[in-house]
Amino acid sequence: MKDYLQETMECLGNYKECETKLEAKKAFLNRLKENREKRDREVGIKSITYDEIPVKTNKITSKVELIAIKNIQMELxxxxxxxxxxxxxxxxxxxxxxxxxxWRQVLELKYIEGYTWEYVSRKTGLSxxxxxxxAKDGAKAFADKIKGEESYIDLPLFKYIYIDKVEQA
Structure with missing residues (x-):
């Protein structure tokens, strides 16, 4: 259980970093879409929108179309x-x-905000x-909610599969 608690605390510690990544990715996606729309207006050609990724065929396509498909895939x-x-x-x-x-206040101050135990103690008025x-009780309760019947996937594993793997690609 101790390893799981440690992983849970690390997930809480990475909360701010994930928020920052989320905002950066949203901004980048918006810039990509704005640039595409701007280029379409400048050239006077309406861009093709794909509801799904086009099927690969043996048909010869232009480089422009390949670039457009690659850009759309990047947006997706x-x-x-x-x-x-x-x-x-x-x-x-x-x-x-x-x-x-x-528990929530201590977990937020210590792991999400990253303050020292001394600061957390002063801020909460507790020893x-x-x-x-x-923090330990809160982390156990947090881990129990992740592993419990209310949840079908544990958060550290979810982070590893869906967030860390995406960044490595």
């Missing part, structure tokens, strides 16, 4: 990454809302040992 991949990050962050938020207020105990 970005949208998929954005959906994965949003789902991941939403899951963390929903689980955090179900925790006791004291450092109580804060550490609340």
């Amino acid at each position: 991949d970005l949208e998929e990454e954005i959906d994965s990050l949003q789902y991941y962050l939403t899951r963390i938020n929903l689980i955090m809302m179900d925790l006791k207020e004291e 450092e040992s109580t804060c550490r105990r609340y």
